[in-house]
Amino acid sequence: MALFIASLNSGSNGNCYYIGNDTEAVLVDAGISCRETERRMKKINLSMQKVKGIFVSHEHSDHITGVPGLSKKYQIPVYITEPTLRSGNIPIEEKLVCSFRAHEEIKIGQLSIIPFPKFHDASDPYSFVINGNEINIGVFTDIGHPCKQVIKYFKQCHAAFLESNYCEDMLENGNYPFFLKKRISSDNGHLSNTQALDLFLKYRNKNLSHLILSHLSKNNNRVSLVKEIFEEHASNTKIIVASRYKETAVFEINDTQKSKKNKQAAQTQLSLF
Numbered sequence: 001m002a003l004f005i006a007s008l009n010s011g012s013n014g015n016c017y018y019i020g021n022d023t024e025a026v027l028v029d030a031g032i033s034c035r036e037t038e039r040r041m042k043k044i045n046l047s048m049q050k051v052k053g054i055f056v057s058h059e060h061s062d063h064i065t066g067v068p069g070l071s072k073k074y075q076i077p078v079y080i081t082e083p084t085l086r087s088g089n090i091p092i093e094e095k096l097v098c099s100f101r102a103h104e105e106i107k108i109g110q111l112s113i114i115p116f117p118k119f120h121d122a123s124d125p126y127s128f129v130i131n132g133n134e135i136n137i138g139v140f141t142d143i144g145h146p147c148k149q150v151i152k153y154f155k156q157c158h159a160a161f162l163e164s165n166y167c168e169d170m171l172e173n174g175n176y177p178f179f180l181k182k183r184i185s186s187d188n189g190h191l192s193n194t195q196a197l198d199l200f201l202k203y204r205n206k207n208l209s210h211l212i213l214s215h216l217s218k219n220n221n222r223v224s225l226v227k228e229i230f231e232e233h234a235s236n237t238k239i240i241v242a243s244r245y246k247e248t249a250v251f252e253i254n255d256t257q258k259s260k261k262n263k264q265a266a267q268t269q270l271s272l273f
Contacts, residue, residue, distance in 0.1 A: 001110070001133040003253045005159060008032065008040045010141075010214040011244025014062050017161050017214075018046060018250075019130045019137050024109035025050040027070075028128055028139045028161075031062040034069030040247040048074055052108045053098070055115070056080040057142060058122035059088030071096050079106065079113070083124035102126070116153060119144035121188040129153045135255050138162075141215045144188040146199045155203045159210040159253045161242070162200070164230075165190035166220040174220055184220070193221065197229055204237065210251050214242045 001021055008016040014031035018041070025046070030037060041048055054076055057063055068091045071078050079098045080090070100106055106113040112131040119125070120142045127150065130137045138153055138160040146154075154160060171181055171192075183189050191199075200211065211234075213226050223241045230239045242248055 003130070003132045003135045003137055003159075004046075004250050005137055005161075005210070005212070005253060006044060006046065006250045007161065007212055007214060007242035007248045008037060009244065009247070010161075010212075010242035011216060011218065012062050013218075013244055014065060015141065015215060016066065017139050018051075019111075019139075020046075020050055021110055021132050023050065024052045024111060026053045026055055026108060026111060026113065026130060027051055028055045028130075029057055029063040030054050030066035030070050031064060032066050034066050034073060037066050037070060044247055044250050046250065051076055053106075053113075054078045055113060055128050056084055056088075056090075057127065057139075058120060058125040059084045059090070060122060060142070063142075064088050064090055068092060079115075081124045081126070084122070087123040100126075114153070116149050118142070118150060119147055119188050121183065121186075127153070129156065133255070135159075135253055137253065143191050144186060146191070146195060151199070151203050154199060155205055157205055158207050158255060159212070159251065160208065161212045161214045162196055163191040163215045164193050164196040164213040164221070164226050165215050166192050166217045167222070167225060168192050168194060170222075171217075171220040176219070184217075190215065190217075193226060193229060197233070200230065201233055207255065208237050209253060210238045210240065212240045212242050212248065212251075216241065216244065218244060 006018045009032045015029045017028040077098045114129045115126045118127045128139050136157045138157040141163040
């Protein structure tokens with residue numbers, strides 16, 4: 001059984017990522033309005049009825065804006081830590097609040113979600129890996145630096161949403177105030193193009209079929225630049241740059257190694273007749 005993934009929006013104006021199978025799905029963050037989330041999912045034939053959980057990475061507004069509306073309208077459980085809920089002051093019905101702990105698996109139907117802590121300037125920030133049928137999808141955004149945890153989980157992924165937030169030269173020479181430049185480039189800020197590319201080159205799984213580059217800065221990065229530097233080294237990985245203005249297509253993710261083995265087994269069986 002394949003997994004299906006899409007970015008509904010990615011950037012400082014809102015982040016929302018869809019991961020699901022044929023029967024159930026989750027959203028990682030919901031930083032655009034309920035109405036806009038519905039509209040974009042409908043455009044790419046995704047059903048809100050399949051969404052069985054919203055996982056909140058941290059309390060910044062570009063990750064939580066749509067959480068209360070979506071959760072209330074569709075009675076979707078929200079998986080969130082207590083410090084994030086408190087810091088974000090998010091009005092979620094108490095019965096729909098589900099806490100989680102680092103590295104403890106959460107089961108939703110045939111999906112398994114592993115949360116793990118990351119470095120970012122928030123109260124209790126987390127990233128997530130979603131597994132279904134031995135296929136791993138990682139959501140790695142709002143990361144100050146590629147720590148051991150990020151590397152560990154990135155190496156396991158068949159597809160990933162990976163932050164490539166800023167071009168170091170553009171940030172340094174741009175008009176942001178000094179304190180903001182320091183915040184963005186700090187170990188609790190965001191991943192640069194260079195850091196993201198280094199992670200990709202050193203630690204990608206040989207079966208990483210799709211890399212969706214995410215959370216690009218509007219002022220300190222360019223889609224064409226990110227696409228160019230990653231496609232040069234893409235090999236068998238499809239490179240997609242997520243937009244801050246619209247949804248991506250839906251991508252089907254399979255375990256190519258398993259598919260290859262199944263095909264070889266079928267061919268062996270046929271050869272016996």
